[in-house]
Amino acid sequence: MPKPRRALLAIAAGALLAALVAPSAQARVETPIADPLPDPTPSRQALVLTEFATLPKSESVPPPTDARLKRWARVNYLGEVPDRSGRLFVPDLNGTLHFLDRAGASRPYLDVAAAVGPDFWSHQGLGSGFGFAAFHPAFARNGIFYTAHTEGRSALTTRTPDLPSPTGARLHSVITEWTADDPAARTFAGSRREVLRLGFANTYHNIQEIGFNPNATPLSREYGLLYVAVGDGAAGAGGTVPQDLAVPQGKILRIDPAGTDGPGGKYGVPRSNPFATDPPGAGTLGEIYAYGLRNPHRISWDTQGTRQMFTGHIGEHRIDSVYEVRPGDNFGWSNREGPFTYRKADNPTCGVFPLPEDDQRYGYTYPVAAFDHTPRADRPCGDSGNALIGGFVYRGREIPALQGKYVYAEGVGGRIFASDVRDMRRGRPMATTYQLPLVDAATGAATTMRDLAGHARVDLRFGTDRAGALYVLSKANGRVWKVTDVVTAP
Template identity: 60%
Template sequence: MYRRLSLLTATTLVLSALLVPIASAQADVPIADPLPTPGASGVGLELTEVAQLPRSQPVPPPTDTRLVRYNRINYLGEIPDGSGRMFVPDMNGKLYLLDAGVQHAFLDLGAAVGPDFHTHRGLGSGFGFAAFHPDFKRNGKFYTVHTETGSALTTKKPDLPSPADTQVHGVITEWTASDPSADVFAGTRRELLRVGFASYIHGFQEIGFNPTARRWDEDHHLLYIASGDGGIGYTTTVPQDLALPQGKILRIDPAGTNGVNGRYGVPRSNPFVREAGALGEIYAYGMRDPYRFSWDPVTRRMFMGHIGEKAVDAVYEVRKGANLGWSEREGIWEYRRGDPSCGVFPLPADDAKYGFTYPVTAFDHNRTSAQRPCADSGNALMGGFVYRGSKIPSLRGKYVYGEGVKGLLYVADEREMRAGKPMAVTRELMVYSGGRLTTMKALVGDPNRVDLRFGQDAAGELYVLAKANGKVWKVTGARTFASCHSGHDHVLGAAGARSWQPVTPDLWQFPGREVVLAQAGVARPGPRRPFEYAVLRKGPAFGSVQVDASVRLDTPVAESNRDVIVVFGHRSDTEFYYAHLSSDNRIYPHNGIFVVNNADRLRLDHQWDPARSVGAPPAVTDTAWHRVRVKHCADTGEIAVYVDGSRYPLMTAVDKTFASGRVGFGSFDNVGRLRDLHVQGKGVR
């Protein structure tokens, strides 16, 4: 009897056992690979370009090449006045409005601030964010974050405790437009809050109002502020210190006056207002770089994307008074300041007593052996949104976020994202543009750095932005990969010897319900390819095709290179595709999708990471029966491989070398068997 547990279910069970944040019996050594690489979702988002923002640059020209971008647009939102106007801040100084396809500069914040405006050093420097008051249509108020250096460091005093060696000030400003409907800002401004940070990174990040708050809710019209640790949390306990504003989520009342400078209020409902020695402004704490946050309009839960130190980036559900653990924890592991490995460790036995809040989903940095342990990993989680729009039903209830540097789009199910529960499984989304599969790197024309960001309009529809080319795309659809209709021609019950044409007939047995490769094949002259397989002669050759079968690897589990293959698009012994299903995913020829085209087999699948020499999770690790599906869409070249009934593909590829051919079964150099074969497709006669 073959195993019916899906690969997804099995993986989830394993991860659940590993990811529940409880003390572990693991050895007290750095964890080499904390999390598996996000698998394929089998879903692609269709991106439609809607805007190209103007080119800009920091002043003076930066020495850090990461700041040399087309521009530094970092968010898109909709003004809450019913006008449909969108706003986009450029960190280099300007706030743009997009109005029915027409764009213009609404505010030149950099010019208004003057020479102390700082943009040229630090990834978060410049005009960091903008947030419009929920009653902007009536009161004309909106809020901005920017950084200052220069004379500001000596002539202006931070309002909240700041380092003695402050390198930069983060400033929150309230602007009041004389005419809220105007295309260009005219009005007044006042400084709301100023905080000093110890370095040019991890300062004030996003600010915003809870869009789900009602008049009677405690956070109605309160401003949330994501305040980073100033880049020093990895060596200090600043994020854990409730007397300091760095490494926290702050919550203030812009209309209040009981703050330390009299220009804002401290809500009485904040969790630490009555705690001696604690800042009343703090809403939650224990953060390194709380870059982006958002609220799910249905569940009204707040999610925050957190950029980690050296091993893990994570998404948290942020609740009042929560301690997210940094710099004692990174993700669901222990972080040890000063450890030369810059890694993470198993939780201590007494972890529960600390009451840390752990992530609801995450990914790790997947360092290569060539990277120094403490060097910048080149990863940055970009928090996104739970999709509740109406245009893409299949996306509803999914939290869409990403990795900013490489421009990878990720998705997790909001229903699985629960604080205190095992982390939700994150999967990678594909990218389509103009109906064609592509990548964000290809769309922006930069192979090294995309600088991906997200946005959302009032209807809940999603947008993607990139600093690499200054463009904005709207997510206009979602499609399932390899979703073509296979056709109406079928082949079933093909288990007899007359239905098959083996390369070496003496190695095969056909006892009735099964097709058995009883002896391993040997290498043959010609290109490197599977040693032994049999081609299905029953029925026609197929164009688009779906192959369903149960397979079993009979080679003992003790051998690491165990495999069977499913052949499709077979035209000759040196022209065909095959899906390699193996217990090993660490070398190039194993566990992937390949093409043989009169040359050595070439790997095609998207899951192979050549830098780390690792591919998709092993397809088969035992000697039980496993259900396998291979789908090939001839028109698009899309190929997907599924295992054990999972609705998520284990491997995906795109190739148009062969538009038709026969199917088959075999192994590279092992033994195994097949049964319950069902081939459906478009016959080519």
Template identity: 60%
Template structure:
């Protein structure tokens, strides 16, 4: 990903050199009142949080001036000791490192505050104290772990930073290596040595985190290398320190903490090694407060706390420049006008800045001083890759430190090269009893001081300093509004046409489990019309034939298509059944005139509604489909499906004339269920079954004699089609002059009573 990003910038620079727009065409940056108007989207994903551990009360050193530091226990992180023991560890900023075994009872392992007294300080600045701990990946053999703490007092005159310190340094951030005599012991005993000491001007934005890349294995170039997130010492707001490659502040550093000579080594493949005037330790730069980072495989995802308005997640690669303090997020930051952010200049690409893959803004209340703390700060989290919560898989869980809001994005959508920020969703939180709660409820405070942790199996935890407790995420289920509870675990894809993709209104966000966003083909955002079909709905999707007398790909339809298969629709692979349902309103007479033939009176023989493509579909063949087709010379509402890719299809046609089922200009709730194991299909109108007949004799699904159970092909569907054929828009066929709303695709056959209940749940009163 990083390589792609650099190549793209290089191409832009080359093009800029070859062609420059006229001076009069250039747009100067202009102030922005609401940098990110889109707000986190309420999600149907519900997370259950169960209390996991509680820590003993602790006190700051010295007594704090800032009352925000008065917490029960300032637990800052949770992770697992990489020695196979299953032990977890957590640090308290006030000075102690705890281990937790299966009993979940915190037991003191190491007292950092006492070791470094009287220089140790945790009562000045929100990040001061024992900030972080990281166990070496080979801890089981070498017994090494690393900590970060802050010092002041005599340390400022008796100890010298290893890299250039900021003028007027008031605090030191210190990384220490500890070597345990017995790595299996429950209490530390061994030796220590100082690895790196940095000098910071401010009491905030010091060394926020250290860590090793978990996926690196022995022999990898990244194995055993320590990443160090160093803030700007609160000077970036008025200086260029984060952009200055000669100093370490406002950077992520990458070092080798274990070397035969010296305190640490500088990896030869660091991006600035050998550059005159630059520190070889630097991995990436241009940061204000790089608060929390984590890895998703090779990707380093960073939660970066902003200054004026922007809280952001970055995908950080070697050599990246996040832009601070020339940029805040993807906006211009003007040191002379701290009350506004500005749009980017026309020549922005020439600077090569890296921009967020997800972000939200502060939205301060009216009258709030523009330079005052608005009470928001992002805390980075983790992409869930565990095995116990499949509905959370592939989602990046993070939140807001202060008010404790919990958010997530879909990791596969966090791509800088797309030029768009990923959608931020806000899941529902419930406790072990199922009662809806907030993190403020769990923390017992409006200031949550939220953090996240992860164990060796990838399971996730939420932490609060307010009451010193940790909760584990134990369940993840989908509960989209207006969906029958029994449908929620099987709702692979759902579209209500109320959720345009931020930055691309020609796409509709999936409200189901798969995250398969839908393209609104040819008509784009204009295809959303104000005509809600059911209670709570505002918009519907309009599809239509645009120019019937002209052959061309211009009709309005929707869908998604990939000739290699759509992996996010994998839930439809090797299943016993499916369901397609939604609200439909016919606008035209139908079927549409056939624009592919010279006969002006010729019409298509079908009207496309909605369906799931087969794993070998050219855009027309389906695994499950609800539509109107000609049966024995008459147009009928049908359910049509093929169980096996390349196999024969079966059709179940409703007996009633289609105009009685779908009267013109009336909303109707249609559903089709497909039971491949039993070889049956059913149709429903407004929750009631429709009588019908099968049109193909024999055994077209080849269920006779097949191994039990009878499943669909184990191949990724090539997509979804809505309002016609060929969602990849290679040709026109079977357009629907109609409107659709509340479309749902399930990976099982719904029962008749469920179909009726869903209709009753949605219909207008």
């Protein structure tokens, strides 16, 4: 495959980062790095969490055999409906889109599982089910919103993916456009159409998120364009899928749902996408915005400052990362894991290695923040039980001490981190990862997410509203907390 285009700036930045991260030639060894990154720095600031809502209990159908899917409610995000009503929305992977009022009271708005029917798939695969919802910025006027869900069973033989997919796919991810007859109604009534269908080799790492850039104005070319964070389908470490520009898996896509020049006329391919104007036969998909990803878990934009776009990235074994995203970026998986070399062959411990001396020639984009984790001694290549969950740059007005902090987490155990967004710049040393202590507003005492969730597996997710407030969700007990203050750490 020909070498993809790279901006000279990206190459120069890669060279600088290689110099900052890689050891000298004399220090190079061909053994994995024992301790790749420093431990997170304990923060002197603690987040105060105030309980806000509890979502109804839900179950996958049929009942899952994987204990990790047996949760109170598989709540996956919290956002605000863009219609000035103050309504919040929460998708539950088991199938229901809930609306919440400002007091935290919930009601079902749309049963996605029932609308899809027997092909709806939520009982196998951590990200399977009704994964995400994104409301068009003009929802108040046009009633349009989008959902992402997974399908199996007969859909695998009766429906055809829109873009190249593996033979014998085990799961489909589907983006649907819904149009409400009355955008102000308490429950959905209206029409729907399928926008995009992708196939995946396994039941993991499918479409993780869809979303609109909140910084786009109605007169900008960015307005109404839908970003799609797509996992690699658990294609396996050492695989070529994330680096293959002819397939959509392991990429961030950008499409125009109102366009018609995509497959079947169901969506458009923005001309401003980095590969959209490549000549026929170049072997590139015009939908691709960035690539080289294993499992991008959440995308978000800073709504002030330089308006950067960020994605959280769940690594394979050692490194979980946060990347700044620009068009055409290649984040390196599965040749790189974070700011290190990853090698599948001759790597029995699944560790990471220093970057090569000629690393700049590859043009990879490296993290602006990251943390590592120690694998189990008895299973160094097994699941480490860690997963970086991307979050948001806090730009609310209620907590000045949190201003300009990108808040993210290790979602399984529920540790919450923050980095200064001013330090999250590509081509520079990575920003310091601070671990934030927690305080329970109800008692005023120090606490942990495991205590608040009532379970060792928290399954933490984040949300935000249009005022910039930050919310924390747990699948373990289906609860939502609002970050209401920052105090000196106990």
